[in-house]
Amino acid sequence: MKFKLFFLLLLLAFGITAQEQVMPRDFVYVKEVIPDIVLEIRYAGENNFTGKPVNGYNKPVAILNKPTAKALAAVQEDLMEEGYCLKIFDAYRPQRAVNSFIAWSREPGDTIAKQDFYPNLQKKNLFNLGYIATKSGHSRGSTVDLTIIDAHTHKEMDMGGTYDFFGKISHHNTEDISKKQKANRAFLKRLMMKNGFRPYAEEWWHYTLRNEPYPNSYFDFPVE
Template identity: 70%
Template structure:
């Protein structure tokens, strides 16, 4: 009787989409399942981000990527682990609904709660023009990642010269506003990411996209959960 009950519960979970696999379209995976020792700090699932609150469609602090991007990221992680480092992920796949939330926030000039921390020298009205916010994001195609490097033993992030999602020149790859050590840390990340098939975004040291991404023209909108 007990076995029959478990079978019925399993069938119900499948039919109602409660199994984890049912949350994702084909060829998408949870990063942690593929790379268990990677660290996650999914900022848009909480309030430590430039909006100052959880972003729409981020229902859980999990990282999702296309399978090819995850496989390439695993190679990056292995390279870094051999040197005593580890990857920390800030964001991966991003639903279009979340991007729409960014757009709504950017169009509200009265909401400057996070300005001092994330964009002290940039006018909020200029965030679109300067390329910090877009109506379509590469993240929604499922093969773009925001990340940094941390010490595998201490868990301390390497000093990159600016924080994640800081909107300003100091976050650009070609900035002259950072120290030699900070530049070397960025170069380490950039070199290993490029080696394993990712391309950098000039304005954001943390942002990389798989060169041969599987869905270059598709913008997904399933929730992060």
């Protein structure tokens, strides 16, 4: 009896694992919904705080659940009317990527990207300070990291700080940026909130759909 129970649990475990490898039907590639959006998926390459491609990012594509992609399309429409466009740095993030961040934080000697992303912080403190989470809204497919660019030149709007920089200058309430830079952040924030997103106080680029469809789920299918 115990063996049968163990076997059933083993099958269930393998079934869950197999299911996690496949993108759910109500998730979409953002480019299919917003063809003119620009992607710079940082975790698929080396230009990120780990200094190397992150586990689970097999291709530089952006994936979101359908309601989030639809809301983001409305933001893009608003921007295009004024000659601007969205650029995405990160969208859906598999749980295995989050797990790799946790493993990375426990390797004190691995600081290849420290100067560019966390020059004034110890990597072991990045979770406690709220810059990295052990469970990320990105893994629910409702969170996106982005900025605004000129629709013609693709030049990024000056936000007074770079993407994924871990420090107070990335906070929405920082006083260490110019009035113009504050206005640019406020412009992005206003459009995102208008279309159903909520901001994250410590990262000017980070937004989550307010009425997200999977508030308690964390998916692990790869980005590919």
